Amino acid sequence: MSNDAVLEIRDLHxxxxxxxxxxxxxxxxxxxxxxxxxxxxVGETGCGKTITMKTTIRVLPSPxxxxxxxxxxFQGKDTLKMSRKELQYFRGKKIAMIPQDxxxxxxxxxxxxxxxxxxxxxxxxxxxxxxxxxxxxKAMDVLKEVGLPDLKRNMNSYPIQLSGGMKQRVLIAMALxxxxxxxxxxxxxxxxxxxxxxxxxxxxxxxxxxxxxxxLLITHNLGNIRESTDKTYIMYAGQIVEVAxxxxxFSDPLHPYTKALISSVxxxxxxxxxxGIPGMIPDYSNPPKGCRFQPRCEHATKTCMQKPxxxxxxxxxxxxxxxxxx
Amino acid sequence: MKRQVLADLFDKDWESFKRGLFxxxxxxxxxxxxxxxxxxxxxxxxxxxxxxxxEHAGKFVNFDEASQAPSLRHLFGTDAVGxxxxxxxxxxxxxxxxMGVIVLSIVVPPGVVLGLMAGYFKNSWIDTLIMRITDxxxxxxxxxxxxxxxxxLSPSLINSMIAVSLVWWPWYCRNVYxxxxxxxxxxxxxxxxxxxxxTPHILFREILPNCISPVLTMVTLDMGIVILLGAxxxxxxxxxxxxxxxxxTMVADGAMYMPQSWWMSVFPALAIVVVVLGFSLxxxxxxxxxxxxxV
Amino acid sequence: xxxxSYFARRVAHSILILFxxxxxxxxxxxxxxxxxxxxALGARAPKDVVLEWREWMHLDDPFYIQYYYWMRDAIHGDLxxxxxxxxxxxxxxxxxxxxxxxxxLFAGMLSATFGLMLGVISARYRNSLIDNTIRxxxxxxxxxxxxxxxxxxxxxxxxxxxxxxxxGRLSGHIPPPPTVTGMITVDSIIKLDFRAFFDALRHLIxxxxxxxxxxxxxxxRITRSSMLDNVEKDYVTAERCQGxxxxxxxxxxxxxxxxxxxxxxxxxxxxxxxxxxFVVEVIFGWPGLSSYGTNAMLNKDLNAISGVTLVIGVAFxxxxxxxxxxxxxxDPRIRLREEE
Numbered sequence: 001m002s003n004d005a006v007l008e009i010r011d012l013h014x015x016x017x018x019x020x021x022x023x024x025x026x027x028x029x030x031x032x033x034x035x036x037x038x039x040x041x042v043g044e045t046g047c048g049k050t051i052t053m054k055t056t057i058r059v060l061p062s063p064x065x066x067x068x069x070x071x072x073x074f075q076g077k078d079t080l081k082m083s084r085k086e087l088q089y090f091r092g093k094k095i096a097m098i099p100q101d102x103x104x105x106x107x108x109x110x111x112x113x114x115x116x117x118x119x120x121x122x123x124x125x126x127x128x129x130x131x132x133x134x135x136x137x138k139a140m141d142v143l144k145e146v147g148l149p150d151l152k153r154n155m156n157s158y159p160i161q162l163s164g165g166m167k168q169r170v171l172i173a174m175a176l177x178x179x180x181x182x183x184x185x186x187x188x189x190x191x192x193x194x195x196x197x198x199x200x201x202x203x204x205x206x207x208x209x210x211x212x213x214x215x216l217l218i219t220h221n222l223g224n225i226r227e228s229t230d231k232t233y234i235m236y237a238g239q240i241v242e243v244a245x246x247x248x249x250f251s252d253p254l255h256p257y258t259k260a261l262i263s264s265v266x267x268x269x270x271x272x273x274x275x276g277i278p279g280m281i282p283d284y285s286n287p288p289k290g291c292r293f294q295p296r297c298e299h300a301t302k303t304c305m306q307k308p309x310x311x312x313x314x315x316x317x318x319x320x321x322x323x324x325x326x
Numbered sequence: 327m328k329r330q331v332l333a334d335l336f337d338k339d340w341e342s343f344k345r346g347l348f349x350x351x352x353x354x355x356x357x358x359x360x361x362x363x364x365x366x367x368x369x370x371x372x373x374x375x376x377x378x379x380x381e382h383a384g385k386f387v388n389f390d391e392a393s394q395a396p397s398l399r400h401l402f403g404t405d406a407v408g409x410x411x412x413x414x415x416x417x418x419x420x421x422x423x424x425m426g427v428i429v430l431s432i433v434v435p436p437g438v439v440l441g442l443m444a445g446y447f448k449n450s451w452i453d454t455l456i457m458r459i460t461d462x463x464x465x466x467x468x469x470x471x472x473x474x475x476x477x478x479l480s481p482s483l484i485n486s487m488i489a490v491s492l493v494w495w496p497w498y499c500r501n502v503y504x505x506x507x508x509x510x511x512x513x514x515x516x517x518x519x520x521x522x523x524x525t526p527h528i529l530f531r532e533i534l535p536n537c538i539s540p541v542l543t544m545v546t547l548d549m550g551i552v553i554l555l556g557a558x559x560x561x562x563x564x565x566x567x568x569x570x571x572x573x574x575t576m577v578a579d580g581a582m583y584m585p586q587s588w589w590m591s592v593f594p595a596l597a598i599v600v601v602v603l604g605f606s607l608x609x610x611x612x613x614x615x616x617x618x619x620x621v
Numbered sequence: 622x623x624x625x626s627y628f629a630r631r632v633a634h635s636i637l638i639l640f641x642x643x644x645x646x647x648x649x650x651x652x653x654x655x656x657x658x659x660x661a662l663g664a665r666a667p668k669d670v671v672l673e674w675r676e677w678m679h680l681d682d683p684f685y686i687q688y689y690y691w692m693r694d695a696i697h698g699d700l701x702x703x704x705x706x707x708x709x710x711x712x713x714x715x716x717x718x719x720x721x722x723x724x725x726l727f728a729g730m731l732s733a734t735f736g737l738m739l740g741v742i743s744a745r746y747r748n749s750l751i752d753n754t755i756r757x758x759x760x761x762x763x764x765x766x767x768x769x770x771x772x773x774x775x776x777x778x779x780x781x782x783x784x785x786x787x788x789g790r791l792s793g794h795i796p797p798p799p800t801v802t803g804m805i806t807v808d809s810i811i812k813l814d815f816r817a818f819f820d821a822l823r824h825l826i827x828x829x830x831x832x833x834x835x836x837x838x839x840x841x842r843i844t845r846s847s848m849l850d851n852v853e854k855d856y857v858t859a860e861r862c863q864g865x866x867x868x869x870x871x872x873x874x875x876x877x878x879x880x881x882x883x884x885x886x887x888x889x890x891x892x893x894x895x896x897x898x899f900v901v902e903v904i905f906g907w908p909g910l911s912s913y914g915t916n917a918m919l920n921k922d923l924n925a926i927s928g929v930t931l932v933i934g935v936a937f938x939x940x941x942x943x944x945x946x947x948x949x950x951x952d953p954r955i956r957l958r959e960e961e
Contacts, residue, residue: 019349059858084867092864099862104855108954109877119863158953174863355760461634462641465934467896470914474930477918478649554766558900561768562915577769584776595769602764 005073006182006214007033007056012070014048014055014238017063023284025051026238027292029070030310033182038208038215040225040246042261043235046281049218050100052235053184055080057095058087075181092123096175097184098204101191102167106159112170113139113155116177123178142173146203165196169203176207183208183215189224201228222265226250231316234258237282237292240310244317254319256297291321299323346615356611362604370419377413385569393587403589405579411589414571415597421566422573422601425487425556426549432491437498438541442529444499445506457503460496468493472555476564483572486565490555494548501544505537539616546612550605557598573598627949635938642938646930647688691927710928713913718932719803720790721898721909727806727825728832729891736837737883740844747849755841762838767897771831771904778827786824788906795820828905832897836890840883847882851875881952888944892937 014026025048033039041049054060056072056079072079074090082090099105107115120138124130140151146169148154159167168188175183185204189197205228208215217229225232225246232249234242234257242255253259260277279296282288290307294300301322308320350356374380378401388408396403402411444456463471475489509515510533518528557574559565566572568579573594580590675681743755779787790805791797798808798817806825809817851857852875860870899911906912910929917925 019345019352054858057862059861061853088864088866091862095862097859097862099855099859101855105859107856107860107874107878109881109952110874115860118860118865118869122864122866122869160954171859174859178864458637458641461638462645465638465642465938466930467893467933467937469896469899470930470933473899473915473918474646474649474926477926550764554764557766558768561766562900562903574766574768577772581772584772585781591772595766595772598766598769599761599764602766603760606760606764 004035005032006035006037006075007031007216008071008073009052009056010071010073012052012055012072013068014051014060014070015066015068017066018285021285024238024287025284026055027287028307029235029238029240031233031240033214033216035181036212036214037231038205038217038229040229040232041216041218041235042220042222042225042232044281045220047235048238049235050186053097053186053216053218057091057097057184058082092119093125093178094181095184096123096178096180096182097186098168098172098175098188100187102164102171103159103191105171106167108159110158111155112157112159112162116143116155116170116174119174120177125178138177142177143170145176145207146170146173148173164192165200168192168196168200172200172204172207176211180211180213183213185215185217187219187221188217189221190219204228222262234261237287238284239292239307240320241293242317242319242321243310245315248317252317254313254317254324255293255321256299256323257293350611350615353611353614355607356614359604359607359609359611362600363608366419366601366604367423369416370423373413373416373420377410377416379410379413380417382409382413383417383569383571393583393590395587396589402593403587405576405590406583406587411576411593414576415573415594418571418573418576418594418597419601421483421570422553422556422598423549425483425490426552429487429490429494429552430545430548433495434498434541434545437495438502438534438537441499441502442506442533442537445503445508446510446525446529446533448507448510453507456499460499460503463492463496464500468555469558472559473562473564476559481564481567483566483570486556486559489559489564490552493555494552497548498541498544501540502537505540506533509533509536543609543613543616546605547609550602550609553605554598554602628946631942631945635942639935639938642934643692643931644688646927646934647691648684649926649930710924713925714910714928714932717908717910717913720907721895721902721911723790723804723806724825724828724832724902724907724909725891725894725898726804727829728836728894729887731829732833732837732840732890732894733887735833736840736887737844737880739837739841740883741848743841743845744848752845756845759838759842762834765834767831767835768900768904770834771828771901774827774831775904785827790821790824790907791817792820792824828901828907831901831904832894835897836887836894839890840886843886844879844883847879848875851878877951881948884951885944885948888940888947892940892944895933895937895940 009029009031012026012029012031013024016023016025029048029052031039031041031052041052043049051060055065055067056074058079067080070080074095077086079087079090106112116139117135120135120142121130139155143149143151143154148166148169154162154166154170162170168191172188188204189200192200201224204215207213215229217224219225229246232244232246233240234249234255236257242249242253242258244252249258250262253262257277264277277296282292282295288294290305291297291300294304297304303322308322308325310318310320311324312318313324369376373383377383386407386409390408391400391404392406392408394400394404394408400410400412402415404410405414440456440460444453444460447453466474472486472489472493475492476486479485479488515528515532518532523532553573556565557572557577560572560574561578563575563578566575568575576594577591577598580587580592580594583590739755739759743752746752775787778785786792795817797805798812798814801808801811805821806818809815809821857870857875860874861867865874898909899915901907902909902911903915910933913925914929914933916922917929
């Protein structure tokens with residue numbers, strides 16, 4: 001285990017027991033985020049990105065959700081083995097999350113001020129020095145940081161009175177109230193207008209850089225990845241298929257899926273619209289054995305019925321594909 | 327192709343409909359509800375053939391057999407004038423279901439149509455007119471309005487059905503109004519308008535399908551409540567008149583002889599509870615079956 | 622804020638509806654078959670007296686004139702004379718209303734308390750034995766007609782076990798306290814007359830339970846489903862991620878949104894119990910507005926019918942209005958959305 005690793009996920013398997021059977025969503029995920037590193041996690045909708053993140057903070061409901069194998073080491077400690085009390089130590093204080101849908105993620109019947117001050121209160125590392133004034137000061141600071149300086153008005157508003165962009169800023173503020181080590185951002189701009197998306201993304205990048213926090217950015221938008229991350233993981237149907245430094249990923253993609261993804265982004269420099277990837281994501285109750293991309297892969301062979309290991313190619317660039325097995 | 331037609335009726339695709347059916351078949355309460363409703367329907371339809379003493383449902387007295395406790399000959403006992411309670415309950419079911427079906431048939435179509443119109447033409451004079459009238463009818467508690475109307479007209483089954491109908495129609499209007507007014511701004515409605523579709527088309531082919539599931543659920547649940555209201559009216563003497571057997575009237579008649587001749591009120595009361603329960607369970611099950619799926 | 626305007630608009634709306642309601646009840650009352658004059662004066666009254674009476678009651682004038690007179694009088698508190706009691710209907714109503722109010726309030730408190738409690742317990746211990754027992758009982762409670770519950774209670778506790786009184790509001794041997802609100806329980810507390818208080822309470826229990834059972838079951842159901850719905854909402858996940866402890870989430874952030882749905886139902890059920898009271902009052906011989914109204918209907922007492930219906934309509938609408946206002950106060954989405 002590397003010394004400056006903030007988050008390390010090893011061989012994570014996550015399954016859901018549902019009416020018709022068992023959904024094998026995550027099939028052996030490996031992930032590494034170092035200190036001050038900005039990592040992107042890319043994949044189609046439904047590939048398990050959000051579930052990976054939620055499992056880390058343990059916010060998935062336990063009866064349907066089961067974790068038969070794997071370790072999630074946050075600063076060396078396995079979150080999967082933590083008790084609720086121990087998790088409290090992390091949530092909101094060292095790990096925070098910016099959710100996908102700002103409208104659904106704010107409690108509609110409480111004022112912004114109430115929710116923000118509670119977030120501040122419960123992310124404080126110690127109960128002392130927690131006076132009302134300190135809390136309000138902190139609220140003011142953090143709102144200013146995200147670009148919502150009109151303190152009185154915003155604190156006294158209800159979520160329904162704010163626009164989508166403003167709500168997302170509030171959520172970012174709530175995530176940043178503590179001295180974080182790791183920030184999760186779950187498709188933070190998907191629910192917003194295109195004009196706002198850019199602002200929010202830049203805001204996040206700025207804050208993360210300034211505070212020296214590690215970030216995991218989950219998205220299906222390759223443009224966001226390119227701008228905001230150092231390293232990128234490509235995920236397909238619950239498996240990590242490739243990881244590389246972001247620039248390398250775009251200049252030299254190796255996995256067939258990655259190649260198809262990257263070429264399917266329309267380029268301003270011309271070249272027309274790419275053919276896209278035929279087929280659909282698999283049914284998780286009965287997924288393909290081995291490499292889950294084989295039904296859609298033009299290079300698929302019989303060997304692909306076994307799961308390819310994540311093989312190192314050069315430096316941080318790793319690929320899970322038999323095309324590159326040594 | 328036929329399957330899709332059935333699923334279309336509930337505005338769903340076949341896959342999610344099949345899943346819903348699967349869930350329904352796994353839910354014991356819903357199944358019990360279905361069984362009860364079917365059983366009551368069968369009993370009521372074939373009452374003249376199934377009842378051991380069908381003539382007891384009309385003018386009949388036999389004081390030799392009066393006030394008999396439940397026995398092999400009279401499974402639920404006899405009432406004060408010697409009529410077999412089981413037979414009368416079966417016929418009572420007949421009238422209750424009859425009332426329920428007729429009332430809802432009268433009430434649902436106009437209510438739904440008015441609701442569609444008011445919702446689609448929201449904020450116009452049509453909306454205001456329809457909804458204000460609806461509100462007036464909703465301004466009284468159900469029982470009070472039904473009582474008032476039933477008392478004004480002379481007590482009879484038909485009149486009590488009229489009373490209940492007057493009480494009931496605004497609920498469908500209002501619920502459909504809520505759905506229609508929230509949907510009318512959806513894109514597919516606007517698209518239809520842009521193409522120049524005529525209003526009836528928009529109302530019935532675009533908006534109505536969205537209302538069918540909730541309305542169907544309401545109808546099922548309402549059957550039970552209408553029967554309940556009918557029983558209450560007849561209990562008070564304002565509905566079914568003697569010698570016709572009404573479940574509520576039977577409870578009222580038997581009340582005087584409690585607790586000694588307990589069977590006279592208890593069995594009709596249980597009969598009411600069972601049928602209302604059946605529709606409640608079925609209605610809830612239907613609601614779950616037709617509900618939007620969460621991923 | 623816009624809260625005041627919301628409130629004002631609702632009130633204006635209600636007044637309009639009330640107007641329509643008065644027309645409706647008036648029409649219903651006047652549509653009755655039978656000659657009210659004959660019923661009032663008796664079958665043997667001489668013809669000219671009958672005619673004079675009809676003229677005095679404006680019975681031969683067109684509808685709208687009759688309505689006008691009635692409305693004019695009503696606004697002045699004069700609801701006409703009851704044919705039965707020969708008193709002003711308004712006075713009759715004033716006499717009988719408190720009894721009904723007492724019953725409804727008692728039943729309302731019972732059902733709200735138990736409904737909420739059982740609902741929260743049910744949600745908290747989801748799928749346990751307690752939850753399933755509560756849910757099944759709720760189904761039965763809702764399916765049982767109120768008159769059945771009433772009769773059952775009456776039989777069991779009144780006749781068989783003989784622990785509770787079967788009729789009226791107060792036992793014969795206990796003098797009622799001086800009338801302040803007209804509600805015996807309240808009045809006796811005011812005068813510290815505990816004997817009367819407990820006796821009145823004993824009389825209230827059975828009709829109260831009969832009236833409260835159905836509503837309580839509905840409220841328990843709604844509370845349960847509301848809480849279970851909200852637990853899965855995104856904002857709960859977000860709050861957890863922010864480090865807010867489960868305890869705080871349960872007692873604060875989950876409770877308020879869930880309660881809002883329930884308050885709505887509680888109010889509606891409470892208002893609806895005005896109707897249920899009709900049956901319960903008749904069975905328990907409770908001298909309230911409903912008995913008066915039922916008698917009026919059976920006797921075709923026109924003025925009384927119009928009066929009672931109007932008063933009940935007003936009461937019902939007021940209760941609905943109060944519920945809407947409370948819900949709007951609790952849920953900012955509603956009153957703020959009205960602005961758009």
